[in-house]
Amino acid sequence: xxHIRNTALLAGIVGLAxxxxxxxxxxxxxxxxxxxxxxxxxxxVGSKAKCGIKCIGNARKGLNPFSDCYAPYGxxxxxxxxxxxxxxxxxxxxxIRKACDPTFKDGTDCPECYSAGDCTTEASDRVQNTEGQVDxxxxxxxxxxxxxxxxxxxxxxxxxxxxxxLVGSVNKCFDKCNQNARKGLISQSTxxxxxxxxxxxxxxxxxxxxxxxxxNKKCGDVGAIPDCSATDDYPNGSAWTNLVEIAxxxxxxxxxxxx
Numbered sequence: 654x655x656h657i658r659n660t661a662l663l664a665g666i667v668g669l670a671x672x673x674x675x676x677x678x679x680x681x682x683x684x685x686x687x688x689x690x691x692x693x694x695x696x697x698v699g700s701k702a703k704c705g706i707k708c709i710g711n712a713r714k715g716l717n718p719f720s721d722c723y724a725p726y727g728x729x730x731x732x733x734x735x736x737x738x739x740x741x742x743x744x745x746x747x748x749i750r751k752a753c754d755p756t757f758k759d760g761t762d763c764p765e766c767y768s769a770g771d772c773t774t775e776a777s778d779r780v781q782n783t784e785g786q787v788d789x790x791x792x793x794x795x796x797x798x799x800x801x802x803x804x805x806x807x808x809x810x811x812x813x814x815x816x817x818x819l820v821g822s823v824n825k826c827f828d829k830c831n832q833n834a835r836k837g838l839i840s841q842s843t844x845x846x847x848x849x850x851x852x853x854x855x856x857x858x859x860x861x862x863x864x865x866x867x868x869n870k871k872c873g874d875v876g877a878i879p880d881c882s883a884t885d886d887y888p889n890g891s892a893w894t895n896l897v898e899i900a901x902x903x904x905x906x907x908x909x910x911x912x
Contacts, residue, residue, distance in 0.1 A: 689752030
């Protein structure tokens, strides 16, 4: 069952990645839009992870049902994610529009490879796409809730924290790579996943190493492995890190797309 679940998760991640290519040179404003979008994406993943982590903690205390903690969410978790003023979704959408949408902020410019230059649509679509990826991880990360003991819960909560941090770290690696390509220091093609730029590959390898150690610290090495099926088959740090890398590999080309 565990292998089937993980295969389905992988398929969902790949299926949710959107494609986009064009041909002209990016303006400075368009490139700034792309870097800002990538940073906002990292922040959104972290924010959504915090919503889920807090919900699971409250559910363990009997303060809300566990079902509130998974898409489409409920109770305070739904407010955390979807509040029209302060929720994670609207903050992400507005961050993209603020950096990219000239109808939202003067002086910005939307790349043609972002919804054919319509960053109002792009912001909404990107929120949904990124959210779908994050949501696909929830049931797998918290696979034994309810029913997990304290050590298993610590493992699952820690995994959520580590993986959300990994997204931010790897996105920074690609940000730096594309900035260097923009300056003409390296070829932009070396920044396309899987990156071949040596500095970027080293940066990603360092982030992956921390992620693997971070997950295993509470799941297996000295912690407990959740019983997600008939046997203890909760993915280890390497497996979880690989799944996140696959997800990022699908989104980076659509974020740093040629114009």
